[in-house]
Amino acid sequence: MINPSVSIEDYLGAIYRLQRKDGQPLPLGDLQEHFGFSPISIHEMVQKLVQRGLAVYIPYKGVLLTLTGSTTAEALIRRHRIWECFLSNELAVPIDEAHQLAGDLEHAAPDWITERLFNHLGQPSFCPHGSAIDELTSTPVGISIANGQAGRTYVISCISPENSNSLQIAREAGILPGSSLTIIEKKNGNIEIEINDQKKQLSEDDLAYFWGMDMTDGS
Amino acid sequence: MINPSVSIEDYLGAIYRLQRKDGQPLPLGDLQEHFGFSPISIHEMVQKLVQRGLAVYIPYKGVLLTLTGSTTAEALIRRHRIWECFLSNELAVPIDEAHQLAGDLEHAAPDWITERLFNHLGQPSFCPHGSAIDELTSTPVGISIANGQAGRTYVISCISPENSNSLQIAREAGILPGSSLTIIEKKNGNIEIEINDQKKQLSEDDLAYFWGMDMTDGS
DNA sequence: ACAAATGATAAGGCATGCCTTATCATTTGT
DNA sequence: ACAAATGATAAGGCATGCCTTATCATTTGT
Structure with a gap:
């Protein structure tokens, strides 16, 4: 809880990214499709998020992130996008591989390192595939x-x-x-x-x- | 084996760094002191290295890395030092924290990324605490x-x-x-x-x- | 409204990497 | 040479995050 595991963080990130903008719960089926794990595993992990106060689960409906869960997910996704910038801008890694690698690096580097990296990169506004770094929830333009x-x-x-x-x-x-x-x-x-x-x-x-x-x- | 786990890599790195230059086996006690794990856990993990062909174990004497083990460890330590350079040179992270963080990043980033980073950094010869990046086994100067x-x-x-x-x-x-x-x-x-x-x-x-x-x- | 589809959940399993307790083997120091 | 120290190893446990099989509950479509 104090230090969410890699798996917990991955679930938080997935829920945040897949969640509906209308505040409706996210069906576990969507998570299952995303991860490719069995429904039982998804269910177990969601229960862990609930236990840790990161999410709320409404049976037959889906999951919703709590404020804590949402905040944690936002920090994670911010780290993710900053690492993507680094890999793409500085190391010329293609965006699909950058995305995948950032998925590992985001768990390894703490926030304060990522912030230094963010400054080092000149505080970019967008990650390489065009998502905003500082307004995570902004909808796509156009x-x-x-x-x-x-x-x-x-x-x-x-x-x-x-x-x-x-x-x-x-x-x-x-x-x-x-x-x-x-x-x-x-x-x-x-x-x-x-x-x-x-x-x-x-x-x-x-x-x-x-x-x-x-x-x-x-x- | 094809993809050594984080733990296996950590053991490889520790054995490589702690090993005697005279080719003598490394006593498990040294590993125990390094990791702070129980002797049984150390023994178990060493057996896993042996099973995977990464090390040889001589009872009552210690472990020796095989050629494969040694090569894998060298790649790991090279990655480690390159990440240390990045953290220290580009992000101004103090060397002790850089060392610790590099211990996480080295597992997350594959060799090819690290090589790009190495070039991006201008192919540095030494990591921030003065160890050579390309001659891992070189003894300290002076x-x-x-x-x-x-x-x-x-x-x-x-x-x-x-x-x-x-x-x-x-x-x-x-x-x-x-x-x-x-x-x-x-x-x-x-x-x-x-x-x-x-x-x-x-x-x-x-x-x-x-x-x-x-x-x-x-x- | 009711059958079919979907979702929840219980029970038990597995690999990984840690642990403790206990016993037996070897090495070491004097 | 023998006791004490050290090392090896067996047995069993635990948390994490996956799995399958099986059963029961709810929702959905017609």
């Missing part, structure tokens, strides 16, 4: 590219939600915050885009991870 | 200050062996590699020194951790 219109060009603001899958897709497609992305054509679940002067086909589901602002002239 | 002579001035080359105790003493006394240290007087186990224009009293045992070269004029 619209999801899956909802974009053919013929329009969008400047990517962020990749959200941040997970191994979305960041791997981003790396493979070469789409980063700041990239200009043009929608060429949409047809039955697939979208043809132009990015970095290259034409690509991506599924609507994959493009839902990308958020951006319409930068087409006159719009 | 003599141990505990064996120094009154009236002589030494430039500190390194603090060895590197452990929480020695590095904490170094930080508290303000002694770092590169520091000039003058021995004022030696009397019954205590040594009076001048460092950074300040006079201090340290025990012979504590000063044994510091190594340096005699820089007195004309010597």
Whole structure:
């Protein structure tokens, strides 16, 4: 409790990231999908969070973080994003690998070290995939590219939600915050885009991870 | 084995650092003193190293690392020292805290990341307490200050062996590699020194951790 | 409204890395 | 050479975070 274990921290982070903005409890099924553990293991760990006063569990509904849980999760995610900045900006690690490694480093480095790192990095505002470091709960800027219109060009603001899958897709497609992305054509679940002067086909589901602002002239 | 656990790595590192240069086995008592675990736990873990082909155990004598064990330990210690450089040089973390934190980070970051960090840092030759990064087995330069002579001035080359105790003493006394240290007087186990224009009293045992070269004029 | 789907929970298991207690073997000092 | 000190090892325990199997409760869709 005083020192949450790595597992406890991972659960806190997952709940924080997966939670609904409307304050509704997060179904355990969502956590199960996220971690790939058995429902019983998820249930056990949630009970531990409850015991430690980090979460509240409403049977048949889901989990909610308490204020303590939420605060702890925020500190964790802040550490996570600062490490991502370091790995990406200073060591040129691709964003999907940076995300994964930050998941280990965030547990190893205490807050005060991470704050020094934050200053060392020049107090960046955003992590490499575009999430804000100081306003964790801010919603993505613009619209999801899956909802974009053919013929329009969008400047990517962020990749959200941040997970191994979305960041791997981003790396493979070469789409980063700041990239200009043009929608060429949409047809039955697939979208043809132009990015970095290259034409690509991506599924609507994959493009839902990308958020951006319409930068087409006159719009 | 393919992925040694944190504990296994810690044992490898400890054995490598504590091992005799003459190739004699390291008594388990030394490991016990280092970790503060029970003799049985030490014995159990050593058996695990043996099972994994990382060490050889000679009953009533001690442990020896195999080639694999030695190589793995060297990679670990190299990672350790590179992280120490980062924490000390870039984030201005005191060397004793850097040592401790590096003990966590070394397990979290894989070799390839650490190599990028090494390059990012400008391929430093020495870690903050003066141990070589590329020649792990090199013996300290000069003599141990505990064996120094009154009236002589030494430039500190390194603090060895590197452990929480020695590095904490170094930080508290303000002694770092590169520091000039003058021995004022030696009397019954205590040594009076001048460092950074300040006079201090340290025990012979504590000063044994510091190594340096005699820089007195004309010597 | 009721069956089917989903969720909760009890019981028991496993690996890891620690622990204590107790017994037996070897080495060491005088 | 023999007692005392040290080391080895067996047996059993504990917390953590996973697992499977099985049973019971609630919610959901039609």
